[in-house]
Amino acid sequence: MGRGIAVSLSRAGIPVIAVETEQKRLKAGRKAVNSMLTRESQKRGLAEAHLGSISFTLDLRKLRDTDLVIEAVFEDMALKKQIFSKLSSVCRPDALLCTNTSGLNIDEIASAASRPELVVGTHFFAPAHVMKLLEVVCGPRTSPVAVATAMQLAKRLEKIGVVVGNCSGFVGNRMMRPYTEQAYYLLEEGARPEEVDLVLEEFGFAMGIFRVMDLSGLDVGWRSRKELGLTGPKLPPGTEARSRGGRRYSPLPDILCESGRLGQKTGRGWYLYEKERVATPDPWLQSFLEDYRSRFGIQSRRVGQDEILERCLYSLINEGFRILQEGIAASPEDIDVIYVSGYGWPRHRGGPMFYAWMVGLPKVLDKLEHYHRTHPDIPNLAPSSMLRKLVARGSPPVHQWRALIQQHSSQL
Ligand SMILES: CCCCCCCCCCCCCC(=O)CC(=O)SCCNC(=O)CCNC(=O)[C@H](O)C(C)(C)COP(=O)(O)OP(=O)(O)OC[C@H]1O[C@@H](n2cnc3c(N)ncnc32)[C@H](O)[C@@H]1OP(=O)(O)O
Ligand SMILES: NC(=O)C1=CN([C@@H]2O[C@H](COP(=O)(O)OP(=O)(O)OC[C@H]3O[C@@H](n4cnc5c(N)ncnc54)[C@H](O)[C@@H]3O)[C@@H](O)[C@H]2O)C=CC1
Numbered sequence: 376m377g378r379g380i381a382v383s384l385s386r387a388g389i390p391v392i393a394v395e396t397e398q399k400r401l402k403a404g405r406k407a408v409n410s411m412l413t414r415e416s417q418k419r420g421l422a423e424a425h426l427g428s429i430s431f432t433l434d435l436r437k438l439r440d441t442d443l444v445i446e447a448v449f450e451d452m453a454l455k456k457q458i459f460s461k462l463s464s465v466c467r468p469d470a471l472l473c474t475n476t477s478g479l480n481i482d483e484i485a486s487a488a489s490r491p492e493l494v495v496g497t498h499f500f501a502p503a504h505v506m507k508l509l510e511v512v513c514g515p516r517t518s519p520v521a522v523a524t525a526m527q528l529a530k531r532l533e534k535i536g537v538v539v540g541n542c543s544g545f546v547g548n549r550m551m552r553p554y555t556e557q558a559y560y561l562l563e564e565g566a567r568p569e570e571v572d573l574v575l576e577e578f579g580f581a582m583g584i585f586r587v588m589d590l591s592g593l594d595v596g597w598r599s600r601k602e603l604g605l606t607g608p609k610l611p612p613g614t615e616a617r618s619r620g621g622r623r624y625s626p627l628p629d630i631l632c633e634s635g636r637l638g639q640k641t642g643r644g645w646y647l648y649e650k651e652r653v654a655t656p657d658p659w660l661q662s663f664l665e666d667y668r669s670r671f672g673i674q675s676r677r678v679g680q681d682e683i684l685e686r687c688l689y690s691l692i693n694e695g696f697r698i699l700q701e702g703i704a705a706s707p708e709d710i711d712v713i714y715v716s717g718y719g720w721p722r723h724r725g726g727p728m729f730y731a732w733m734v735g736l737p738k739v740l741d742k743l744e745h746y747h748r749t750h751p752d753i754p755n756l757a758p759s760s761m762l763r764k765l766v767a768r769g770s771p772p773v774h775q776w777r778a779l780i781q782q783h784s785s786q787l
Contacts, residue, residue, distance in 0.1 A: 376475055377447035378404055379503025381429055382411045383532045384445075386419075386504070389427040392437050405431045411504055436465055443528070445497055447475040450598040455479060456487035463489035471524050473497040477595055478544035479602070481514035492518035495525045498545060500717040501591045508717030509534045513787060514541045535716045540703035540786030543603070547713045549698060550727070553690035553755040555596070558584045559625035560753070561683055562664060563617075565675035568645040569656045574683040579721025584687065585645035586654055587718070588628075589638035593645075597632040617671060623752040627667070685742050686756075692731045693743055696761040699728075699776070702785035707773050729773050736762060736770040 377393065384391045385408075393408070395401040408429060416426070430437075438444055444466060446458050455474060462472055472494045474484050485491035496512025509529040513522050522538060529536030539546045558571050572583020582590065601607035605619055606629040616626050631637075631644065638644030639652060646654035668675050698704050704713075711726020724730045731739050740758050747756035765776065 376499055376501065376503050377445075378407045378411065379501070379505075380445055380447060380475065380499055381408050382415065382504040383499070383534070385412060385427040385429050386415060387427065387531050387533070388425060389531070391427055391429040392441065393429055393431050394435055394438065395431070395433060398433065401431050401433060415504070435461060438462070438470075439465055439467070441466065441470055443471040443473065443524070445473045445475055450477055450479065450595050450602070452479055452483060452602055455484050459484055459487040459494065463487075469493070471495065471521055473525060475499055476512075478548045478599055480543070481512050481541045482516060485514055485516055491516040493521050495521040496541070496545070497525050497528070498547070500547075506717055507533075507535050508547075508713060509536045510545055510547060510713065510717070511536050511538045512541055512545050513538055515786075535712060537709050537713055538705065538787055539709070539713075540701075542698075542701070542703050542786075544599075546698055546704045546710060547717050549703070550691045550694045550710070550714075551718070553694050554687050555584060555588065555628075556625065556753075556755065557686040557690050559627045560623065560750075561678055561686065562627060563625055563668065563671075563673055564678055565668075566678040566683065567656070567661065567664070570678070571683055571687070574680050575687065578684060578688075579724055581719025589644040589646055589648070589654065591638070592640055593628055593632050593637045596628060600629065618752070621752070622754055623750065630667075686746055688727070688730070689739055689743050689746070690755050692727045692739060693755065693759050693762065695727055695731075696759040696765075699780050700759065700761040702780070702787065705785065705787050706780070707776050711773075728776075732770065732773050736766045740766050 381391045381393050393404060395404055412426060444462055446455065448454055448458055455476065459472060466472070468490060470493070472488055474481065474494065474496055475498060476484065476496060477498065481494065481496045485494035488494050494514065495517050496510065498510035498512060500506035500508050509532070511522060511525040511529065526536040526538065542549060544552055561571055562568065568585035572585050575583040588596070601609065604610060605624065606626065618624055635641055636643045639648055642648045643657065645660065647657040648654060695710050698710065699707060704710050707728035710728050714720035714726045715722050720726060725733065740762055743756055743758040747753070747758070750756055764779065765771065768779070
């Protein structure tokens with residue numbers, strides 16, 4: 376992510392100091408950034424003089440005079456806190472300290488900084504030099520000045536900034552979690568990654584969910600699940616493979632990561648990448664899934680296209696209603712902007728919350744009830760109380776939901 380972020384800043388004429396830990400990574404980073412910038416100037420006709428300079432270093436102390444730092448190290452809380460503590464001693468006291476976490480607690484990261492009010496989440500989307508969204512994550516101690524500066528940065532980068540509250544995954548990735556989980560369960564039950572992706576791409580997504588995960592890197596979600604104790608060393612010994620706290624769990628992505636399949640970056644993930652970025656179905660994965668199903672006694676079945684679409688989309692939408700209820704997003708329109716500009720959601724379908732209204736909220740409710748009855752061990756499928764409330768009030772149009780939401784407490 377750091378590379379794409381550096382390119383976005385440079386394109387806006389902002390000088391950048393890129394910091395890495397080892398020479399090899401620094402060299403690879405420099406090469407990747409330079410080739411992105413070359414393509415950029417060819418495509419947009421940008422003269423080099425209009426690009427902000429980028430210098431590369433292994434020395435964090437070079438950041439001492441910067442106005443703003445964007446941290447983009449691995450998704451690991453202990454590491455992020457270590458970096459924020461170091462930044463506090465190196466940087467100017469008024470420097471804005473941003474974190475590009477995918478979903479870690481901003482307030483806990485801020486606790487390691489000497490001025491937590493100047494810590495703000497700036498969540499970019501992959502590929503960071505292309506995707507238009509910037510989620511600006513506001514922790515309980517983040518100051519209005521820090522939020523306003525991050526929003527101003529979004530503008531300067533020609534991105535769309537959306538302010539969101541602090542919870543695991545914020546808005547976008549929190550809704551992605553039930554969506555990706557349904558996709559794993561569909562594989563367990565008999566579907567193939569390319570079948571799921573085809574349905575989502577025919578719906579209009581720029582990329583199906585398995586291609587998106589391969590693009591982002593499967594290790595991001597893996598690190599997050601390890602942080603949450605769902606897998607890895609924090610998992611209590613004797614935990615059932617396919618259950619966590621009585622809820623259904625799929626270890627499929629963990630197994631892929633453990634075997635080094637991290638997506639595009641390792642040449643294999645849910646797909647095989649023999650030619651850079653070209654995803655081809657992998658026969659290995661097909662036989663791995665067959666073995667997996669027989670190991671756990673799962674009867675494979677033909678999963679229909681409607682079921683794939685409904686389980687993936689309605690679980691994502693259902694989480695959107697919970698987010699509104701908790702005041703993590705300011706409005707349904709904000710959620711829609713996040714999905715259209717950050718996750719390749721088809722623009723002509725208006726975003727997930729608008730789409731839910733178009734489909735008909737009673738239908739979404741009915742389908743969620745049906746799937747929850749069929750899968751009672753997946754609590755995410757239980758319809759949210761906000762959805763029930765909207766249906767009970769006659770499914771008002773999206774712009775009227777705000778009035779109902781304001782009765783709840785907002786984090787923003
Ligand atoms: C606590 C968190 C819990 C999370 C649980 C859920 C886990 C889910 C996993 C998510 C992990 C976390 C990631 C995250 O935080 C948030 C994300 O970033 S999710 C990813 C969001 N991104 C998308 O959904 C991308 C959707 N796709 C698109 O919008 C388009 O397909 C794309 C823009 C990629 C390509 O557009 P297209 O017109 O087809 O291509 P072009 O050929 O014109 O290319 C434009 C530009 O993009 C570069 N590019 C294209 N494909 C790729 C690729 N596969 N990988 C990298 N880059 C790609 C291409 O090179 C061009 O760049 P230039 O430099 O301009 O040449
Ligand atoms: N991959 C994605 O699609 C997205 C990732 N993010 C977030 O961005 C962050 C980085 O993720 P990725 O780019 O996928 O990881 P990555 O593994 O590609 O890159 C992480 C980089 O951080 C460097 N690093 C590690 N420790 C460091 C230190 N002490 N000082 C300087 N550099 C250090 C590593 O050398 C590596 O180059 C994570 O927090 C992730 O959640 C956010 C949005 C999207």
